[in-house]
Amino acid sequence: MELLDNQGKVQRAVPSVSLPRQAPVLSYDQELDLVQVEVSGQKVWLDSMTVRVEPPLHVVDLPCEKLIQNQAEDQQNNATIGFGAGCKK
Template sequence: MNKISLFLISALFSQSLLASPIVDAFLADPVTVLDDQGRSQREVARNGLPKTLPVLQYNKELDLVQVELAGQKVWLDTMDVRVSPPLNVVKLPCQKLSSSQADDHQNNSTIGFGSGCSK
């Protein structure tokens, strides 16, 4: 009985951890560290950063995420990182938007709405 309840409690906590956004990739090298106003403070090499970081705050106006690096709370531009789950979800009915046209097969391109599109 104890093993089952321990498993259920750990599953409950793991689900709550999965719901919080994390930085799971750094797209720029070096990554620019910003202050809370979006001004550049310094640059950090991508290989010197951890593989994942929990997002502490999100500034929607400046499109910045706050993370903790080396015990210090800093801000990163969302263009330099990939956050999962996405912070901005497009409020469009994606399934009703126009998709690729029939002649797209000639130029081998596709049209997509991205992972942030609500479905």
């Protein structure tokens, strides 16, 4: 996992198992899409795409239950499609 500075530049990389499983988000930089957490007494920034934040940072204002759903499996590339954690249901 890459630990970043407040500009999004990599400071160092650490094994993800060395990071706490749950850490409160201290700050969120919407412009750079970074979250600040405390790791071993030090405040660091993480790319929000590399962590799971509960509740989600981005909630889509769509009526998900009314959207057309794809088949459970795509027969051509063996992928599944869903609306994701940010979909407000």
